Amino acid sequence: MPDVNEPMVVNGVTIDDSFAEAFPMTGTAIQVTADSERWAMEAARSFTGFATSVIACGCEAGIDRVLSPGETRDGRPGVRILIFSMAKDGLAKQLGTRLGQCILTSPSSACYADLEGEERIDLGSAIRYFADGWQVSKKFEGKHFWRMPVMEGEFLCEAETGITGDGVGGGNLLFLARTSRQALAAAEAAVAAMNKVSGAIMPFPGGIVRSGSKVGGKYKNMMASTNDAYCPTLKGVTNSALGPEIGSVLEIVIDGLTYDAVADAMRVGLKAAVDLGPEEGALRIGAGNYGGNLGPHHFHLKDLAP
Amino acid sequence: MSGLTFRKKAEPEQRLDLSVLTPERLAKLSAREIATLPIGTTKVAVSVGDVFDVSGDDASDIRFEGGSERFDRIGEALEGGAITVEGDVGTRCGRVMRGGRITVTGSAGSYAGSSMSGGFLSIAGDAGERLGGALDGETVGMSGGAIRVAGNAGARAGDRLRRGTIAVMGDAGADAGSRMIAGTLIVGGRAAGTPGRLMKRGTLFLCGGAEHLSPTFLDNGVADLLILRIMAKAFAEGEIGAVPFTGNPMRRLGGDTAVLGRGEIFLPLG
Numbered sequence: 214m215p216d217v218n219e220p221m222v223v224n225g226v227t228i229d230d231s232f233a234e235a236f237p238m239t240g241t242a243i244q245v246t247a248d249s250e251r252w253a254m255e256a257a258r259s260f261t262g263f264a265t266s267v268i269a270c271g272c273e274a275g276i277d278r279v280l281s282p283g284e285t286r287d288g289r290p291g292v293r294i295l296i297f298s299m300a301k302d303g304l305a306k307q308l309g310t311r312l313g314q315c316i317l318t319s320p321s322s323a324c325y326a327d328l329e330g331e332e333r334i335d336l337g338s339a340i341r342y343f344a345d346g347w348q349v350s351k352k353f354e355g356k357h358f359w360r361m362p363v364m365e366g367e368f369l370c371e372a373e374t375g376i377t378g379d380g381v382g383g384g385n386l387l388f389l390a391r392t393s394r395q396a397l398a399a400a401e402a403a404v405a406a407m408n409k410v411s412g413a414i415m416p417f418p419g420g421i422v423r424s425g426s427k428v429g430g431k432y433k434n435m436m437a438s439t440n441d442a443y444c445p446t447l448k449g450v451t452n453s454a455l456g457p458e459i460g461s462v463l464e465i466v467i468d469g470l471t472y473d474a475v476a477d478a479m480r481v482g483l484k485a486a487v488d489l490g491p492e493e494g495a496l497r498i499g500a501g502n503y504g505g506n507l508g509p510h511h512f513h514l515k516d517l518a519p
Numbered sequence: 520m521s522g523l524t525f526r527k528k529a530e531p532e533q534r535l536d537l538s539v540l541t542p543e544r545l546a547k548l549s550a551r552e553i554a555t556l557p558i559g560t561t562k563v564a565v566s567v568g569d570v571f572d573v574s575g576d577d578a579s580d581i582r583f584e585g586g587s588e589r590f591d592r593i594g595e596a597l598e599g600g601a602i603t604v605e606g607d608v609g610t611r612c613g614r615v616m617r618g619g620r621i622t623v624t625g626s627a628g629s630y631a632g633s634s635m636s637g638g639f640l641s642i643a644g645d646a647g648e649r650l651g652g653a654l655d656g657e658t659v660g661m662s663g664g665a666i667r668v669a670g671n672a673g674a675r676a677g678d679r680l681r682r683g684t685i686a687v688m689g690d691a692g693a694d695a696g697s698r699m700i701a702g703t704l705i706v707g708g709r710a711a712g713t714p715g716r717l718m719k720r721g722t723l724f725l726c727g728g729a730e731h732l733s734p735t736f737l738d739n740g741v742a743d744l745l746i747l748r749i750m751a752k753a754f755a756e757g758e759i760g761a762v763p764f765t766g767n768p769m770r771r772l773g774g775d776t777a778v779l780g781r782g783e784i785f786l787p788l789g
Binding site: 358 | 665682683684701703720722742743744745746748749750752753754756757758759781783
C-alpha cells in the first residue's frame with residue numbers, strides 16, 4: 214500500500230506525503246549520429262524500442278536528448294541514448310544486440326561512447342565480426358574504433374563505452390485526475406519538462422505508462438501485475454488508493470545515470486504538473502513505493518515539491 | 520627543483536651511448552654521481568662529465584642544451600617524464616620507449632622510435648631511416664604511442680609498424696610503411712620508392728602522392744569515410760597536431776595483396 218500521510222496542496226494540486234522507491238542500475242550513454250537529425254532519430258528510436266521495463270525487455274532505454282552537430286564526435290546531427298540494466302552482463306548483451314540490429318543497420322549511422330567510466334563494456338567490439346574478417350581496428354589519441362564495411366559504405370563505431378554502477382532506476386510520479394484526458398495532460402506537461410533534464414530518461418511510450426504494476430500477482434510466475442489499488446474501475450471492490458473524485462491515473466517512470474538526475478527530473482516534472490493546475494491536469498500527485506524496504510533510493514515528494 | 524640539464528661542452532670525439540640518461544635511471548643519483556657515468560662507445564673511456572656540464576636535480580625533466588648527431592640512444596626505453604634535446608640526436612632516439620615524451624628540436628638519426636610501445640616522440644627536423652621501425656631480427660616495429668616528424672623521413676619509415684601513429688609532415692624515403700602489420704602512417708609530402716610494400720594491415724596516408732605504387736594494391740575508388748574526419752580532428756586536437764588531410768574524400772587502395780591484403784593507402788583525389 215502506498216505511504217500516504219498528510220498531503221500538501223500547491224496551486225490546488227494535492228501532493229501526497231509519499232516517496233518513490235528506486236533501485237540501483239548499471240547504465241551507459243552512447244551517441245548515435247547520422248547525415249541528418251531524422252536518421253539519427255530513426256536509429257535511436259529503433260534502438261530504444263521495446264526497452265520499457267527491465268523485467269520483460271532486459272533493459273530500459275530512452276533518448277536523453279538531441280545533439281547539435283557541434284556536440285557530436287563527428288560533427289553531424291546526433292542523439293544521446295541512455296540504456297540501463299540490472300547488471301553489467303545484461304547491459305552488455307542488450308547493448309550489443311540493439312547496436313547490431315538497430316544502429317548498424319540504419320542508413321548513414323555511426324555510434325560512439327558518451328560516458329566515461331573506469332569500467333567498460335564492448336560497443337563496436339561486440340559486433341565487429343559481422344564484417345567477416347574485413348573489420349578494421351583503429352587506435353589513435355587514446356581512442357579505439359572499429360570500421361566495418363557495409364553495403365552503404367562503412368560503419369564506424371567506438372570499440373567500448375564506459376558504464377556506471379551509480380545509475381538509478383524506478384523513480385516515478387503518479388498523476389491522479391478526474392478524467393483520462395486530464396491525467397494525460399498532466400503527464401504530458403511533466404514529460405515535456407523532464408525531457409530537458411540531461412542524464413535521465415522516461416523509458417515508457419512517450420515517457421508515460423498507463424498500466425503501472427505491483428510486484429507479483431495471484432497467478433504464479435507473474436512477476437508483476439496490474440496495480441489494482443490505482444485502477445479507477447476497481448474502486449470499492451479492491452483496497453483502493455483512489456478517492457471518489459479520481460477517474461484516471463497515469464505514471465511516469467524515470468531512470469538516471471545518477472541519483473541527482475532522477476531527482477532533478479522528478480522535481481521539474483512535479484512543478485510542471487502542479488503549474489498546470491487541477492482543472493487542466495491532475496487533482497493529486499503521488500509516487501509508488503514498496504514500503505521503503507526494497508529499494509535504497511527514496512525520492513520524497515515533499516522534498517521535490519515546488 | 521629544476522630540470523636536470525646537460526650542457527654540451529664540445530663536440531664529442533666518438534659516438535656516445537646516452538641510454539643511461541633517462542629519468543628512471545637518474546632519479547636517485549646526484550649530479551656528481553651522474554657525471555661519472557660511462558657513456559663512451561670506444562676503447563677511450565668517456566663519462567658524462569667529460570662531455571656535459573650537469574646541473575639541476577629534477578630527473579623527470581631532462582634537458583640537453585646542445586645536441587649532436589653523435590648522441591645515440593637518447594631516451595631509449597624511456598618509461599615516463601620528459602626529455603628535451605636542443606639540437607640533433609644520433610641513432611635510436613626513443614627506441615623501445617614505453618611512455619613519456621621526447622622532444623628533439625633538430626634532426627634525428629636512424630631507428631628513432633623503433634619498436635617503441637608508448638609515449639610521444641617529436642622531431643622538429645628530419646628523421647633517418649626506419650623511423651618507428653624494427654631492428655634486423657625483430658618481428659615487430661613500433662607497437663604504440665605516437666611520433667611526429669616536422670621534416671622528412673628516411674627509407675622505410677614505419678617498417679613492421681604494429682600499432683600507434685607516425686606522422687611525417689615532409690617527404691618519406693623509399694618504401695614507407697613496408698611490412699606494416701597495423702597502425703597508421705601519415706606522409707604529408709611525397710613518398711619515394713614503393714610505399715606500403717608487403718603491408719598486411721594498417722593505414723597509410725600519402726598526402727603528397729607516391730613515386731610508385733605496387734600493382735598488388737587495388738583501387739577501391741573514392742572513399743568518403745567518417746574515420747578520415749574523426750582522425751583529422753583527433754590528431755589536430757592531440758599531440759600529433761594538424762595533419763595534411765581534412766576528412767574530405769580520398770582515393771583508397773587496398774593491399775598489399777601480395778600478402779594479407781587488409782591494409783589501405785589513402786591518396787588525395789585528382
